[in-house]
Amino acid sequence: xxxxxxxxxxxxxxxxxxxxxxxxxxxxxxxxxxxxxxxxxxxxxxxxxxxxxxxxxxxxxxxxxxxxxxxxxxxxxxxxxxxxxxxxxxxxxxxxxxxxxxxxxxxxxxxxxxxxxxxxxxxxxxxxxxxxxxxxxxxxxxxxxxxxxxxxxxxxxxxxxxxxxxxxxxxxxxxxxxxxxxxxxxxxxxxxxxxxxxxxxxxxxxxxxxxxxxxxxxxxxxxxxxxxxxxxxxxxxxxxxxxxxxxxxxxxxxxxxxxxxxxxxxxxxxxxxxxxxxxxxxxxxxxxxxxxxxxxxxxxxxxxxxxxxxxxxxxxxxxxxxxxxxxxxxxxxxxxxxxxxxxxxxxxxxxxxxxxxxxxxxxxxxxxxxxxxxxxxxxxxxxxxxxxxxxxxxxxxxxxxxxxxxxxxxxxxxxxxxxxxxxxxxxxxxxxxxxxxxxxxxxxxxxxxxxxxxxxxxxxxxxxxxxxxxxxxxxxxxxxxxxxxxxxxxxxxxxxxxxxxxxxxxxxxxxxxxxxxxxxxxxxxxxxxxxxxxxxxxxxxxxxxxxxxxxxxxxxxxxxxxxxxxxxxxxxxxxxxxxxxxxxxxxxxxxxxxxxxxxxxx
Amino acid sequence: xxxxxxxxxxxxxxxxxxxxxxxxxxxxxxxxxxxxxxxxxxxxxxxxxxxxxxxxxxxxxxxxxxxxxxxxxxxxxxxxxxxxxxxx
Ligand SMILES: Nc1nc2c(ncn2[C@@H]2O[C@H](COP(=O)(O)OP(=O)(O)OP(=O)(O)O)[C@@H](O)[C@H]2O)c(=O)[nH]1
Numbered sequence: 001x002x003x004x005x006x007x008x009x010x011x012x013x014x015x016x017x018x019x020x021x022x023x024x025x026x027x028x029x030x031x032x033x034x035x036x037x038x039x040x041x042x043x044x045x046x047x048x049x050x051x052x053x054x055x056x057x058x059x060x061x062x063x064x065x066x067x068x069x070x071x072x073x074x075x076x077x078x079x080x081x082x083x084x085x086x087x088x089x090x091x092x093x094x095x096x097x098x099x100x101x102x103x104x105x106x107x108x109x110x111x112x113x114x115x116x117x118x119x120x121x122x123x124x125x126x127x128x129x130x131x132x133x134x135x136x137x138x139x140x141x142x143x144x145x146x147x148x149x150x151x152x153x154x155x156x157x158x159x160x161x162x163x164x165x166x167x168x169x170x171x172x173x174x175x176x177x178x179x180x181x182x183x184x185x186x187x188x189x190x191x192x193x194x195x196x197x198x199x200x201x202x203x204x205x206x207x208x209x210x211x212x213x214x215x216x217x218x219x220x221x222x223x224x225x226x227x228x229x230x231x232x233x234x235x236x237x238x239x240x241x242x243x244x245x246x247x248x249x250x251x252x253x254x255x256x257x258x259x260x261x262x263x264x265x266x267x268x269x270x271x272x273x274x275x276x277x278x279x280x281x282x283x284x285x286x287x288x289x290x291x292x293x294x295x296x297x298x299x300x301x302x303x304x305x306x307x308x309x310x311x312x313x314x315x316x317x318x319x320x321x322x323x324x325x326x327x328x329x330x331x332x333x334x335x336x337x338x339x340x341x342x343x344x345x346x347x348x349x350x351x352x353x354x355x356x357x358x359x360x361x362x363x364x365x366x367x368x369x370x371x372x373x374x375x376x377x378x379x380x381x382x383x384x385x386x387x388x389x390x391x392x393x394x395x396x397x398x399x400x401x402x403x404x405x406x407x408x409x410x411x412x413x414x415x416x417x418x419x420x421x422x423x424x425x426x427x428x429x430x431x432x433x434x435x436x437x438x439x440x441x442x443x444x445x446x447x448x449x450x451x452x453x454x455x456x457x458x459x460x461x462x463x464x465x466x467x468x469x470x471x472x473x474x475x476x477x478x479x480x481x482x483x484x485x486x487x488x489x490x491x492x493x494x495x496x497x498x499x500x501x502x503x504x505x506x507x508x509x510x511x512x513x514x515x516x517x518x519x520x521x522x523x524x525x526x527x528x529x530x531x532x533x534x535x536x537x538x539x540x541x542x543x544x545x546x547x548x549x550x551x552x553x554x555x556x557x558x559x560x561x562x563x564x565x566x567x568x569x570x571x572x573x574x575x576x577x578x579x580x581x582x583x584x585x586x587x588x589x590x591x592x593x594x595x596x597x598x599x600x601x602x
Numbered sequence: 603x604x605x606x607x608x609x610x611x612x613x614x615x616x617x618x619x620x621x622x623x624x625x626x627x628x629x630x631x632x633x634x635x636x637x638x639x640x641x642x643x644x645x646x647x648x649x650x651x652x653x654x655x656x657x658x659x660x661x662x663x664x665x666x667x668x669x670x671x672x673x674x675x676x677x678x679x680x681x682x683x684x685x686x687x688x689x690x
Binding site for chain 1: 647668
């Protein structure tokens with residue numbers, strides 16, 4: 001341990017995966033990190049400054065680790081942080097229910113001789129199981145303060161905050177740890193941990209059958225497990241539409257109001273270019289995307305509930321055998337499911353896979369997961385071009401294609417990415433959402449969407465507006481405009497798959513963010529959300545529309561996904577593969593579909 | 603000779619591997635015959651020589667296993683479970 005000169009006080013959160021570090025971090029700092037009932041959800045360091053007592057303190061949420069000596073990426077990251085960065089205090093978070101096996105980690109950390117405070121989290125679950133703690137005795141035998149809290153319910157947090165304020169009041173320095181100290185092995189820790197636990201914790205003699213066990217008996221049933229999973233996903237989507245569509249209608253109504261009674265009267269006397277820019281670019285383009293915001297939000301909130309429930313590890317269990325035939329394991333399938341919201345966190349979540357080759361294979365197939373951005377385009381086109389009784393079937397078929405293409409890709413590439421990865425995954429107990437967690441999730445997703453995607457969408461849609469309208473004296477999107485000329489160049493590629501070359505402009509921008517595609521289509525056809533559907537129905541027949549949807553579904557991941565792949569894989573070669581392979585596949589699939597359908601039509 | 607055979611039989615009967623356990627049965631870990639890294643990870647989950655384990659559930663004869671060690675549940679594949687020697 002080495003002292004460094006006076007610096008701002010820094011508290012680092014450490015603990016095993018899934019002990020509630022991020023939840024506690026959010027509670028204490030008000031900064032919300034993504035949390036999920038799945039190990040390894042925290043994959044980036046999150047830090048926040050808060051005022052504790054009379055001091056500004058920096059708090060850092062480190063990824064979970066099982067042991068200071070582990071070989072995983074997360075373990076390395078934590079070791080690196082403790083060695084290179086300096087901390088004033090370690091806040092060690094434990095799952096109180098599993099104190100027996102988590103205590104050795106505390107003792108390992110204690111050997112570093114840093115100031116430390118132990119938090120026994122999940123007090124609520126421990127109480128339900130009849131486990132009692134004598135925190136005074138634990139603190140005494142451990143030689144560090146011990147606090148029993150429930151981060152999720154907020155119990156014991158005020159005291160914890162006070163204690164933290166006291167602890168840092170006198171601290172003005174930070175310490176860093178020497179590498180050798182991090183790697184000391186000590187066989188005695190084990191016995192010491194047992195001694196401490198037996199003195200300070202009262203376990204009930206027999207653990208009774210919990211609710212989790214009872215639910216698992218049904219959900220993990222060998223025959224019923226998978227059908228139940230499919231049913232649950234189906235219900236999830238039903239709920240998304242059931243809740244999202246009325247909200248969407250409200251949003252449309254407001255936009256119309258804004259357009260008709262606000263902007264149109266305001267713009268009667270302005271130049272045609274400005275008028276077109278505001279009405280066709282901003283309102284038609286960006287507005288069309290915005291009307292999907294409610295559906296996306298409901299979707300994210302419900303996905304959050306699923307992630308938080310602990311059900312996804314069960315899904316990994318159920319599908320593992322099948323996935324092993326594809327050179328992957330159950331976790332890769334779970335990432336596919338997480339990818340239905342957004343591919344980026346799913347790509348980062350592959351860190352729980354330890355072998356590099358299997359991790360790359362998983363990253364190769366995640367972008368085929370039909371994310372919410374592509375879903376917008378697909379929902380819109382389906383509603384516009386298919387009769388209502390077929391719409392659900394079309395959607396379902398596209399989800400099926402999405403998984404099929406992912407599995408097919410894994411099959412094709414599994415020899416190149418061979419590995420002997422093992423599956424070792426913790427099963428957390430089931431946890432049900434609280435109103436607070438739902439609201440937080442909703443708020444967090446809205447902010448993410450508005451901060452992240454909105455810039456891209458605005459920029460992309462306005463650029464498409466410029467391309468389709470310049471030179472301003474020509475009719476929009478006619479062959480003479482910039483977009484029209486570009487479309488001519490792309491024509492030979494897109495004609496064989498039945499995609500109108502002017503629509504290919506929207507696809508080009510979809511590479512940046514898939515959300516732009518829909519807004520781009522609105523601008524290209526010069527029609528807002530209300531008229532776009534009807535207009536599309538006159539321009540495209542169902543074969544063309546389906547081919548277009550297949551292409552959108554499969555072709556290259558969006559820019560943020562590509563950037564994530566590059567960062568996580570640390571290889572340009574693999575990044576190139578993950579762009580080129582889907583592009584190729586998208587074209588081939590659309591080609592085969594389009595030509596076959598046309599040939600069948602005669 | 604006879605005696606030795608009896609001892610051998612006893613040993614064969616009593617020592618088995620985790621994947622041979624039937625659901626709801628409990629056993630004690632004798633030794634873990636797996637690569638170092640995996641051993642470390644199992645240790646962090648509470649699986650070490652001398653500890654008690656129980657098999658909660660398994661999916662078919664070759665499917666993954668759900669195992670309980672103390673108050674921790676985890677899953678692993680039959681192949682790895684075959685490296686964990688246990689005694690009922
Ligand atoms: N019952 C209960 N659940 C909790 C409590 N604190 C956190 N959780 C839940 O535990 C799960 C894991 O919480 P996270 O905050 O993501 O845990 P983490 O330690 O950051 O996990 P990693 O990201 O894997 O390192 C989530 O489902 C939380 O809702 C608690 O006090 N009681």
